[in-house]
Amino acid sequence: MKPTxxxxxxLSEIEKAFKALNSITLTEDNVPEGWFTRKEFQDKxxxxxxxxxxxxxxxxxxxxxDVKMFRIKCGNNVRKIPHYKMKT
Numbered sequence: 001m002k003p004t005x006x007x008x009x010x011l012s013e014i015e016k017a018f019k020a021l022n023s024i025t026l027t028e029d030n031v032p033e034g035w036f037t038r039k040e041f042q043d044k045x046x047x048x049x050x051x052x053x054x055x056x057x058x059x060x061x062x063x064x065x066d067v068k069m070f071r072i073k074c075g076n077n078v079r080k081i082p083h084y085k086m087k088t
Contacts, residue, residue, distance in 0.1 A: 026078050029070040035083040056084060063087070 003011075036044075042052035059065040066087055069080040 027071065028073050028078060031070050031072075031083060035068065035070070035085045037081060037083055041084070060084075 038049075038052050038056055041056060042049055045052060045055070047055070056065065060067055064087055065084045068083055068085070070083050071078050072081045074081075
């Protein structure tokens with residue numbers, strides 16, 4: 001079946017909408033100074049992934065760390081990754 005002019009117009013509109021959605025959802029956040037990820041904590045503390053997650057969890061429960069989600073590019077995707085910051 002050969003695409004009609006109406007079908008081509010509809011496809012063009014869908015492509016434009018998809019591009020607009022990607023430009024919004026695929027943008028990374030700028031992470032401010034002082035925020036760190038679990039992986040960064042793990043590397044600095046020299047501990048295993050589970051240990052780092054456990055320690056961070058305890059600090060959050062003790063209300064010593066702020067938690068905020070930032071959009072970070074991981075491969076071809078942008079994902080929300082939790083970041084932490086010591087409370088002052």
